[in-house]
Amino acid sequence: MVCPILLAVGFAILLVSESTGLAALRIVAVGVLLAGAIGGGVRAGLASEPPALFNALAARFTHTLARVTILVLLLPTALSLLLALIGALLRTDYAQISAFWMMLGAVIALTLLAVLAAALTLAGRALRVAEKIL
Amino acid sequence: MNPAREILFNIDPVSAVAIYILMTLPVALLAYGLARRVRRWRMGAPENRFERMGARLWYLLRMTVLHGRIVRQRNLYGGLMHACLFGGFVTLLAGTTIVMIEADVAVPLFGWSFLRGDFYIGFKLALNAAGLLLLAGIAMALYRRIVMKPATQESSPDDVLILVWLAVLVVQGYVLQALRLSLTHDPWAAWSFVSYPLALALRSIAPEVLSQMHQFTWWSHALVAFGLIGYAAYSKLVHPFTAMANVLLRRLKPRGALDAIENLDTAEVIGASKLEHFSWAQLMSVDACMHCGRCLEFCPTFNTGKALRPRDLILSLAGYQADQGGVFSGVLGEGANAGRFKNGRGADRQLIGGVVSKQEIWDCTTCGACMEQCPVHIEHVPMIVSLRRNLVTEQNSFPPEVQPIFNSLERLGNPYQSVPMERAAWTKKMATPVAEMKDVAANGETVDYLFFVGCVGSFVSRNQKITIALARILQAAGLKFAILGKEESCNGDPARRLGHEFLAQQLAMKTIERMNHYNIKKVVTSCAHCFNAIKNEYPQLGGNYEVIHHSQLIEELIASKKISLGEGAALKNGKVTYHDPCYLGRYNQVYDEPRGVLGRLKGAEVVEMPRNRAQSFCCGGGGGQAFMKEQGAQRINVTRVKEAIATGAEVIATSCAFCMGMFEDGVGASDAAKKPRVLDLAELVAEALQEPADVKRS
Ligand code: SF4
Ligand code: SF4
Numbered sequence: 001m002v003c004p005i006l007l008a009v010g011f012a013i014l015l016v017s018e019s020t021g022l023a024a025l026r027i028v029a030v031g032v033l034l035a036g037a038i039g040g041g042v043r044a045g046l047a048s049e050p051p052a053l054f055n056a057l058a059a060r061f062t063h064t065l066a067r068v069t070i071l072v073l074l075l076p077t078a079l080s081l082l083l084a085l086i087g088a089l090l091r092t093d094y095a096q097i098s099a100f101w102m103m104l105g106a107v108i109a110l111t112l113l114a115v116l117a118a119a120l121t122l123a124g125r126a127l128r129v130a131e132k133i134l
Numbered sequence: 135m136n137p138a139r140e141i142l143f144n145i146d147p148v149s150a151v152a153i154y155i156l157m158t159l160p161v162a163l164l165a166y167g168l169a170r171r172v173r174r175w176r177m178g179a180p181e182n183r184f185e186r187m188g189a190r191l192w193y194l195l196r197m198t199v200l201h202g203r204i205v206r207q208r209n210l211y212g213g214l215m216h217a218c219l220f221g222g223f224v225t226l227l228a229g230t231t232i233v234m235i236e237a238d239v240a241v242p243l244f245g246w247s248f249l250r251g252d253f254y255i256g257f258k259l260a261l262n263a264a265g266l267l268l269l270a271g272i273a274m275a276l277y278r279r280i281v282m283k284p285a286t287q288e289s290s291p292d293d294v295l296i297l298v299w300l301a302v303l304v305v306q307g308y309v310l311q312a313l314r315l316s317l318t319h320d321p322w323a324a325w326s327f328v329s330y331p332l333a334l335a336l337r338s339i340a341p342e343v344l345s346q347m348h349q350f351t352w353w354s355h356a357l358v359a360f361g362l363i364g365y366a367a368y369s370k371l372v373h374p375f376t377a378m379a380n381v382l383l384r385r386l387k388p389r390g391a392l393d394a395i396e397n398l399d400t401a402e403v404i405g406a407s408k409l410e411h412f413s414w415a416q417l418m419s420v421d422a423c424m425h426c427g428r429c430l431e432f433c434p435t436f437n438t439g440k441a442l443r444p445r446d447l448i449l450s451l452a453g454y455q456a457d458q459g460g461v462f463s464g465v466l467g468e469g470a471n472a473g474r475f476k477n478g479r480g481a482d483r484q485l486i487g488g489v490v491s492k493q494e495i496w497d498c499t500t501c502g503a504c505m506e507q508c509p510v511h512i513e514h515v516p517m518i519v520s521l522r523r524n525l526v527t528e529q530n531s532f533p534p535e536v537q538p539i540f541n542s543l544e545r546l547g548n549p550y551q552s553v554p555m556e557r558a559a560w561t562k563k564m565a566t567p568v569a570e571m572k573d574v575a576a577n578g579e580t581v582d583y584l585f586f587v588g589c590v591g592s593f594v595s596r597n598q599k600i601t602i603a604l605a606r607i608l609q610a611a612g613l614k615f616a617i618l619g620k621e622e623s624c625n626g627d628p629a630r631r632l633g634h635e636f637l638a639q640q641l642a643m644k645t646i647e648r649m650n651h652y653n654i655k656k657v658v659t660s661c662a663h664c665f666n667a668i669k670n671e672y673p674q675l676g677g678n679y680e681v682i683h684h685s686q687l688i689e690e691l692i693a694s695k696k697i698s699l700g701e702g703a704a705l706k707n708g709k710v711t712y713h714d715p716c717y718l719g720r721y722n723q724v725y726d727e728p729r730g731v732l733g734r735l736k737g738a739e740v741v742e743m744p745r746n747r748a749q750s751f752c753c754g755g756g757g758g759q760a761f762m763k764e765q766g767a768q769r770i771n772v773t774r775v776k777e778a779i780a781t782g783a784e785v786i787a788t789s790c791a792f793c794m795g796m797f798e799d800g801v802g803a804s805d806a807a808k809k810p811r812v813l814d815l816a817e818l819v820a821e822a823l824q825e826p827a828d829v830k831r832s
Contacts, residue, residue, distance in 0.1 A: 011155060018151050023242035030154055030238060037158035038165045045169020048459075054166050081309060081332075108331050112305050115269065119298040122276065 006036030081113050137322040138250035141237040143314055144348050153356055160364030167367020167461050168375060171421050174460035178414030183383040194382045203509040208749060215274040222268025229261045255325050262328045265304045272301045286427035292369050292464035299362055306355040312336055313348040370463050373424040377510040380422035383415055384511040390721035391670035392519055395635050404635060405523025408485055409455060419512045420451040429504035432745060434752040435497045438768035442497035444504035444514045447490055449474050454489045457481040486521055495521045496533055500631050500757030501716040506748050522633025536632060539761045543637055547623030548589040549761060558619040560598040566609050570619035571652045583615040584654045588661040589624050590791035596798060597791050603820035604660050604684050610823055611696040621648050627667040632758035646677035660684040660816060662718035662790035683718060685728040685789045685815050692734050699822040701736050708784025709739045714750035715790030728789050731815050735822055741781045755792035771800035779806045789815045
């Protein structure tokens with residue numbers, strides 16, 4: 001019971017800290033929240049019969065959610081990069097930017113996009129292999 | 135204007151609270167995954183691994199921060215790759231922690247903001263560089279897995295996933311920073327040298343859009359990071375925890391010493407037939423394996439296509455541990471992580487036979503190449519011997535050819551079914567007599583050294599020549615030495631490595647009793663196995679001596695001019711290559727003295743085999759293999775002999791009784807047009823000895 005209580009207390013302190021502007025309380029809240037989370041995880045882990053919730057979460061998390069998460073969460077980044085690229089290409093009259101920075105920006109954006117593309121391809125391949133195996 | 139940044143820029147208060155609440159989920163999952171493992175480890179047998187904590191911590195620091203065992207000359211690519219990953223990741227982690235300290239501790243509690251000015255500029259520079267370092271490491275790792283594909287590495291989806299995950303995290307970090315810089319127009323933004331050009335490119339986009347993109351990316355970056363934290367305990371990413379724990383709590387006893395079983399007569403179980411029979415530290419060590427495959431690189435069984443692959447053995451144990459309520463580090467699958475399922479799956483399997491096959495257990499030569507290579511100090515040999523101990527003692531199960539060896543050791547004190555009376559027969563071939571300890575003691579005299587001849591040197595005619603050569607050298611140097619003669623028996627090494635702990639201790643105790651009776655202080659041996667056993671294992675049973683290997687003693691004698699060398703016939707026209715015996719080199723770090731001896735021989739051109747010193751390749755004779763039938767088409771000794779022949783050497787020099795037999799056999803089986811001679815260091819030296827008049831050639 002201690003750990004859920006710690007989590008609730010941490011949450012309450014955090015709310016107080018944010019609503020009153022007492023920023024000093026935030027670190028206390030974070031400490032209590034972490035103690036609750038770590039304590040809860042450790043207690044559940046050391047139990048001979050771990051809580052079903054933890055087991056289910058761990059299993060889902062490791063085998064499916066992990067891979068889906070990474071793909072879904074990649075989208076905003078990919079979008080930002082794409083926008084950056086378009087921005088770099090379209091901008092012609094912005095006085096502060098030298099041609100050098102424009103070019104460098106485009107090169108870096110392209111490199112990062114290539115890394116992402118490679119990463120996505122590999123992740124896709126990994127997913128297919130994993131699906132076959134599991 | 136003082137360079138600084140607004141922390142939680144563009145983040146609304148609800149998000150700022152929500153992020154802390156959300157953080158608890160991955161942290162709890164990480165704690166849960168780690169605690170599940172710890173629970174399993176605690177089921178192991180007790181073992182003290184907490185002594186000398188200061189030295190342990192210092193070593194851990196060297197191995198992690200300085201990458202002691204990770205970056206090695208022969209593994210430069212992998213080592214540098216890991217250094218990039220480690221350096222980049224740790225710097226970025228430190229950066230996030232610094233931001234947290236600034237925002238949540240320093241400013242709110244003390245009103246002190248340190249993340250500004252020059253420090254802030256340096257901070258930005260360092261983090262931008264760290265991201266590139268991490269990306270370089272990721273690219274190297276992907277290239278190695280997808281293009282280079284070394285034989286020792288098998289890739290699983292988990293490996294690729296982790297790398298992609300890290301790459302995404304870094305790219306998101308850059309993009310997030312670029313989005314912020316494109317909104318804030320900080321004059322010092324160019325110090326963020328990777329994000330800045332991106333920020334410039336983004337500036338043509340409407341600020342409202344940029345602001346939304348920033349918020350999106352901030353959330354996705356946070357969630358990707360949380361995902362990684364939560365996933366860590368269930369993947370190879372757990373290794374910063376498990377590997378560091380294993381390095382910190384590694385075994386500090388001499389590597390050449392297997393632990394003796396105390397109270398053999400009353401012990402409930404001998405060896406390991408269940409995971410619980412291993413010590414807690416051994417159970418922890420199997421969870422520290424990160425599948426790197428370095429243990430395969432110089433493993434003689436892996437390199438000759440045998441069943442035993444040390445990595446797969448460890449992963450099989452780790453998988454079994456996971457089946458019994460622990461957690462496995464990675465995606466489980468066949469093909470990748472094949473070791474995990476090689477012998478089936480499920481918690482109900484028997485450890486021996488169901489998880490690790492008997493063939494794997496008996497394949498091992500106990501050469502220690504796996505342990506030498508393993509960057510996280512996993513010790514395979516003690517676990518394999520534990521399994522053998524159980525097979526031999528509890529299940530009476532061992533290869534049939536081992537039975538006569540055990541019988542002979544038990545009845546006659548040697549593995550060759552020779553009568554003990556014949557032990558000193560070789561002395562008859564000596565021109566100058568060799569004294570036996572019983573006579574020396576009867577005369578009330580003492581000796582400088584007890585020459586522990588060993589069974590091979592006493593009974594095998596080829597090795598008797600080495601024994602005679604060494605005795606001649608000792609005589610030429612004017613040393614007072616004696617042998618135990620028929621009072622000598624096997625030192626116990628083969629029995630111990632074959633898993634017969636009762637017999638091993640019985641033999642060792644007998645020898646210790648004799649040596650202590652004669653008040654022996656110094657022992658010289660010409661066999662690496664006798665050397666290792668007496669030096670490292672006898673202290674466990676009350677035998678404490680200064681033990682010196684003949685290569686060390688000969689080097690000392692030449693250096694102190696107690697003997698001088700002329701021309702040796704064997705080396706007149708040829709090159710010589712030296713084979714490092716595992717029990718001399720890897721287990722006892724004697725590498726330089728034998729080479730020193732060879733270097734002092736006139737006309738000797740010493741050439742190294744590609745695999746030498748700590749990365750030497752076993753001759754195939756250790757761990758009792760000299761007495762067993764080798765499985766599989768490829769033979770270990772023939773493989774090593776081929777390597778020696780490829781150097782163009784005309785002489786293969788060694789300094790171990792078992793190596794000699796394995797090499798003679800390997801050269802015999804080789805189809806090389808010009809076969810090299812196999813000689814012990816003592817023979818080469820004795821041949822070149824300029825003897826005083828009273829020591830005649832035998
Ligand atoms: S001790 Fe030698 S033979 Fe045995 S697993 Fe290790 S490297 Fe292979
Ligand atoms: S046992 Fe050690 S060397 Fe072998 S794969 Fe595991 S971590 Fe790597």
